[in-house]
Amino acid sequence: MVETQEQPVRTATPVISVVDLVKRFDSKTVLDGVTLDVFPGETMVIMGGSGCGKSTLLRHMIGSMQPNEGSVRLFGEDLVVLSEDQLNAVRKRFGILFQSGALFNSMTVGENVALPLNEHTDLDEATIDIMVRIKLELVGLREAVDLMPAEISGGMKKRAGLARAIALDPEILFYDEPSAGLDPVTSAEIDQLIMDLTGKLGVTSVVVTHEMDSAFRIADRMGMLDKGRMLKIAPRAEFEAIRDGEATGDEMTDLIRQFLRGDSEGPITDRRRETGYEEDILEMAGGP
Amino acid sequence: MNQDSHSSPVQSERWVGRATVVEVAGDIDLHRSSQFQQSLLDVVDRNPERIVVDLGGVGYMDSSGVASLVKLLSRTRKTGVGLRLVGLTRRVQSVFEITRLNTVFEICQTEEEALA
Numbered sequence: 001m002v003e004t005q006e007q008p009v010r011t012a013t014p015v016i017s018v019v020d021l022v023k024r025f026d027s028k029t030v031l032d033g034v035t036l037d038v039f040p041g042e043t044m045v046i047m048g049g050s051g052c053g054k055s056t057l058l059r060h061m062i063g064s065m066q067p068n069e070g071s072v073r074l075f076g077e078d079l080v081v082l083s084e085d086q087l088n089a090v091r092k093r094f095g096i097l098f099q100s101g102a103l104f105n106s107m108t109v110g111e112n113v114a115l116p117l118n119e120h121t122d123l124d125e126a127t128i129d130i131m132v133r134i135k136l137e138l139v140g141l142r143e144a145v146d147l148m149p150a151e152i153s154g155g156m157k158k159r160a161g162l163a164r165a166i167a168l169d170p171e172i173l174f175y176d177e178p179s180a181g182l183d184p185v186t187s188a189e190i191d192q193l194i195m196d197l198t199g200k201l202g203v204t205s206v207v208v209t210h211e212m213d214s215a216f217r218i219a220d221r222m223g224m225l226d227k228g229r230m231l232k233i234a235p236r237a238e239f240e241a242i243r244d245g246e247a248t249g250d251e252m253t254d255l256i257r258q259f260l261r262g263d264s265e266g267p268i269t270d271r272r273r274e275t276g277y278e279e280d281i282l283e284m285a286g287g288p
Numbered sequence: 289m290n291q292d293s294h295s296s297p298v299q300s301e302r303w304v305g306r307a308t309v310v311e312v313a314g315d316i317d318l319h320r321s322s323q324f325q326q327s328l329l330d331v332v333d334r335n336p337e338r339i340v341v342d343l344g345g346v347g348y349m350d351s352s353g354v355a356s357l358v359k360l361l362s363r364t365r366k367t368g369v370g371l372r373l374v375g376l377t378r379r380v381q382s383v384f385e386i387t388r389l390n391t392v393f394e395i396c397q398t399e400e401e402a403l404a
Contacts (some may be wrong), residue, residue, distance in 0.1 A: 077301035121318050123352060127325070130355035134387045169317070200382040 005088050013076070015040045016061060016173060021070035023056055030056050031067070032228040038172075043198050043205040045215045048225035048270065049259065049268070054208045055176065057225065061206065062096055062174055063087050072226045074172070092120055093173040095165030099180055102161055103149040110136070110145035116167040125258075135163040137194060155186035172204045173197065179211040191217045212260055216240065224256050232256060290307030294376040295320075298327040299345065306337040307370075307403055316353030320339040322390035332363050339364060344375030349383055360394065370394075 010202040014037035038044045048054045059065040072079045103112045113132045121270040136142040139159040180185040199202040223233040243260035258266030300311045364371040372394045384390040396402040
């Protein structure tokens, strides 16, 4: 398989720059030389099937995991060599929407959103209260300010998590599977919010997802990860052309096409069938 | 966001009849919003009939800056002082639109309109 990493020529300095990233867990290589630039104000969607390494890549980009090789730069700072204090200063400049929303169950929705403001600023209580209501209004959740997480739906939890992620007006937002578990309308609302934050406020977004409807709605550029390798990085239109085109006979292109279309037959399923099932099952039986 | 955190975003105040025009400049973020807020609340204490906040020199305002303006609005409503915003740059206008605060504040295109 030929590995290609196509990126348009850009004059802006990337706000995120991942270079030759390698991550191994024991003998298993989860990220295998991933290189990726994200530019200010764009929405970059990273997609791939379960276990392809996209969540691991996200963890490296937020500085919560150390690579075996390579570098990750945010705002020009190499996260790999920063001290914990320096890393915390960088962390104030980005927000993360976790898959579950990751709210604290013992706090109200409003208190959850206020948490980063109380922790990282010296603002007075009234100002923080106003900011909390502004953020909740932004995600359509102002009425839920005094509710506990247990009292709201999964979609509302995700929106509350987003309100907390944007509490400090971050320059970058990372989204881990923002559409997972949501109904189509709520999913579309979250997508619209991501687009508004990017389009109107200039926030840079990195979205890890395998939900293709959502990916094609929000992406400026997309990256396709497969077995720890970045197969292709390109503007959304190029991926749309692959999705909507005929099979080409090129293994990489057809693999991407199968993923984008969600087809039950193609290189991904062919590969699964060739992964030594016979050897595995005989080994379980005590060998041939 | 590179302004000296000790410099006031309020560049000048001038009286036009019974109104005070407050000119604001620079980015308003977490580092400067407290001072911004205090400067604005001090203007209310000088008892103008109306305050016109000219944001034409503000390239970036985060939600702490917006919250400062909300506090100013609350104070002016309690004291019967008029408040109008003018000169919003496209980016700041977007902040007001996305938070729907453009429906809460009186936002004018020109100083003349704000003073009329």
